[in-house]
Amino acid sequence: KAGVTQTPRYLIKTRGQQVTLSCSPISGHRSVSWYQQTPGQGLQFLFEYFSETQRNKGNFPGRFSGRQFSNSRSEMNVSTLELGDSALYLCASSLEVGLQETQYFGPGTRLLVL
Amino acid sequence: GESVGLHLPTLSVQEGDNSIINCAYSNSASDYFIWYKQESGKGPQFIIDIRSNMDKRQGQRVTVLLNKTVKHLSLQIAATQPGDSAVYFCAEILSGGYQKVTFGTGTKLQVIP
Numbered sequence: 001k002a003g004v005t006q007t008p009r010y011l012i013k014t015r016g017q018q019v020t021l022s023c024s025p026i027s028g029h030r031s032v033s034w035y036q037q038t039p040g041q042g043l044q045f046l047f048e049y050f051s052e053t054q055r056n057k058g059n060f061p062g063r064f065s066g067r068q069f070s071n072s073r074s075e076m077n078v079s080t081l082e083l084g085d086s087a088l089y090l091c092a093s094s095l096e097v098g099l100q101e102t103q104y105f106g107p108g109t110r111l112l113v114l
Numbered sequence: 115g116e117s118v119g120l121h122l123p124t125l126s127v128q129e130g131d132n133s134i135i136n137c138a139y140s141n142s143a144s145d146y147f148i149w150y151k152q153e154s155g156k157g158p159q160f161i162i163d164i165r166s167n168m169d170k171r172q173g174q175r176v177t178v179l180l181n182k183t184v185k186h187l188s189l190q191i192a193a194t195q196p197g198d199s200a201v202y203f204c205a206e207i208l209s210g211g212y213q214k215v216t217f218g219t220g221t222k223l224q225v226i227p
Contacts, residue, residue, distance in 0.1 A: 045214075045217075048213075056212050058215075100148075100213075106157055107156060108157055
């Protein structure tokens, strides 16, 4: 069974631009969660989607948004990029909703904002 | 300029010895805890979890101990192998209207062959 895939793997943007990252969960998994990982702040939770609905949400500004499609694939969008948004963005999928569920992480998208 | 990166504590262990990685969590109401392993260039990998109503849970070569009195979590790896070299971090989950998850900063485990 294929693992979680994320595209693109690397991305360079400039301040003020927006970016959309994509995540395809493991087949059969209905929950997708997004995380941001930086050297300064470590790993932080962004949000979780299940059945196309946001079920859990971290403490990030509204510039960070996401959505989930009927096939469970998910996208996250960051608008008006700031230098501090440079990070590794990780997607994780699980069978059921809830952060206590066993989550399987993708390799991440490394975003650099210049 | 660039932000200063986290200085991860490093644990160096001889191959074959046992490793103990510690984590202090912040919220006494957290009801679920998870240990993750992250190898260089990869996403985190689930190792083992424990509910707050338990003190100990064992997996294959790993044991998690939970001490709620001092809000401390530990991960014990038996017979440490070179493939165990990675960053390990804990996560605490607080249930509620929205679940809240907080991750520890991590410990780098170096296995000396």
